[in-house]
Amino acid sequence: MHNPSQQNYIQQLSIDCVIFGYHDKQLKVLIPKLNFNGDFWAVPGGFVYQDEDIDKAADRILQERTGITEIYLEQFHVFGKAARNSQKFIDRLISLNPDMLGDELIVKAEYEWFARRFVSIGYYALVDINKVIPQKIDLDDSVEWYNIKDLPEMIIDHNEIVIKALETLRLNLDEKLIAFNLLPETFTMREVQELYETIFDKPFARNNFQKMILDLDVLERLEKKFTGAANKAPYLYRFRK
């Protein structure tokens, strides 16, 4: 077991990452489930080494779970209520997992580490869901994509963190042209539109949407995509970096 209390981390500071993916007209969030009795879910998180930039720490945490690099990543909010700690979670965890008390000394140190109040920096990431192979680390029982409309109940304030991340994503989407990070290398205009409709949870007019996106002048049109369907083949596009 990886013992945070024995690592050279900044104390009482954590990073929590909301990893967004998109598939099948659903906006999804990558969420590990802990390998303990009792159903504990938490967004991927971690701590910051003494000699590590916070952005680098977030990137490392992301790579551990997704296996990919060069991820679009943005800091969005700091969660720092005085009452923000894992006390309830830990107590329930221990009561349901009495056998986890092994080496008394280390357990005590770990308990004290985790039970303290933490200030957490929230990051959100946008990834191409096809490129991600969810990685279990440490104490993960599973790492799964959940539809954002159907999230499990998570520990501490992690459900609020996801909500705040989505709000920020919506605010930044138009301005920063970041939506394409959620799509594969190539995609059709319909797929872009469906993505936008999913994120904003509202419909867009097809023709005007196409014009709006093309006017951004960030896509290049490739060959047509023959799907075998009985209709005109759509063009494929690629984001021009």
Place this chain on the structure above:
Amino acid sequence: MHNPSQQNYIQQLSIDCVIFGYHDKQLKVLIPKLNFNGDFWAVPGGFVYQDEDIDKAADRILQERTGITEIYLEQFHVFGKAARNSQKFIDRLISLNPDMLGDELIVKAEYEWFARRFVSIGYYALVDINKVIPQKIDLDDSVEWYNIKDLPEMIIDHNEIVIKALETLRLNLDEKLIAFNLLPETFTMREVQELYETIFDKPFARNNFQKMILDLDVLERLEKKFTGAANKAPYLYRFRK
């Protein structure tokens, strides 16, 4: 002297506040100067008590320097580079102030506290400059308003922090209707326009500006303000909360 190392603070976490005020067509920032040899300026900052919300901590830091409560305050960015520490600043401070070495034990503890790498949460505040009576605390030599276009060179990355705060202010100004926090209780339309022109550093057309602001539907028109000038008296307005 107030010794951070002996307070019950979260370690390696700080809060820095950019306090904006407005006067005489100038956007100003409240900046204390340290009471030591060598010219050291730093935006008002502080640390977070173990039992204190980070928002409360920011509010406390603000009240200490401005003397006023109910300040508009917003978290805007976390500065967390690994190399972000006060080492250079402290070394220069000590070399210029050799007599500050008093009680060896406490000095050593303080040195170790301040020399470490800090993660800092940036807040910006908008205040009515007329209501503020700048307060010196602890080691302040002075606390003054500086034109944002003519800031002193500050310690660590504090100049960057102010720049980032201004960027965020510009982005949020339209959306959140917060500009009025920088004005007195009542004001004329011209004053609002001059404030906007100062913040965005560009001119606005008078008639269209008036329409734009009134269409926000957040101002109430009061009586006219007779200035004694040889022209039509402008209306006074008040922000409707």
Place this chain on the structure above:
DNA sequence: ACAAAAGTGTTCCCATTACACCCATGC
């Protein structure tokens, strides 16, 4: 009467929205 600045109305332009039409594809 006049200068200065406040207040308001009106036109112009552009970008978004809505509506309409044509095209390619496989059955």
Place this chain on the structure above:
DNA sequence: GCATGGGTGTAATGGGAACACTTTTGT
């Protein structure tokens, strides 16, 4: 041919920018 979905053009709409004019005030 025809149903289906893709691509594009054009008219209507609305908000902001530009321009013009009127009103109020003190000298």
